[in-house]
Ligand SMILES: Nc1ncnc2c1ncn2[C@@H]1O[C@H](COP(=O)(O)OP(=O)(O)OP(=O)(O)O)[C@@H](O)[C@H]1O
């Protein structure tokens with residue numbers, strides 16, 4: 236009869252690598268003595284100073300998402316290959332890694348999230364800051380009144396050419412950037428009003444209250460959503476901007492790039 240080691244051991248026997256999701260330092264160090272295994276650390280920060288590290292743009296509360304995006308990031312970074320079998324170790328319930336999942340990396344499962352952050356015109360930190368802002372706004376909104384918001388990030392000159400003002404631009408003569416605390420307060424205040432925020436590659440708020448008039452044909456958006464998502468998606472086909480949209484109607488945050496929706500997250504999960 237097999238012991239438990241034999242049965243559960245199948246989860247990690249002859250894998251091509253081990254992915255440790257946000258391990259503690261002491262947990263990571265135990266792998267220093269393990270022979271013949273490639274260890275890849277995945278997380279929002281490389282807290283343990285690992286040689287091989289894959290950065291996640293968000294912590295991803297949903298474990299399947301966390302692993303999926305870790306694999307995609309690993310393929311994108313060239314540290315794992317299509318078809319590799321990986322033991323993915325992560326935390327679910329405990330403060331320490333408590334779960335191992337055996338997964339085969341597949342280049343076909345490409346979602347574009349890495350392109351969104353790493354291969355857009357706007358700086359990755361700027362996109363991340365706007366995404367976090369939209370998530371925060373979604374969370375707060377869900378407790379009180381729901382709010383919608385539309386952020387167009389990068390390629391601002393072209394975006395301005397394909398839009399027109401709905402009202403005075405409160406950011407006209409200012410030099411404020413996303414990520415500044417005061418700006419986040421201002422943006423939340425203005426997001427109750429119509430139109431889109433236009434943000435430069437470097438994170439400068441160029442304008443609020445822009446009505447987008449993309450020339451691109453309609454894009455595929457989830458059923459039940461309307462003009463805000465359509466315009467937010469289409470402008471990313473017309474320009475090299477990415478858009479981040481918080482839906483007032485279903486409370487989800489979505490990101491578009493190249494006319495495609497590449498990310499959909501529930502703010503309540505963060
Ligand atoms: N072309 C556009 N450019 C900028 N803002 C727009 C545009 N079209 C719509 N909006 C903004 O989106 C708001 C909501 O419109 P609509 O309900 O059609 O969008 P939606 O995609 O269904 O989004 P939601 O899920 O938030 O309702 C409008 O009140 C307006 O402020």
Ligand SMILES: [Mn+2]
Pocket residue numbers: 459460461462484
């Ligand atoms: Mn709507």
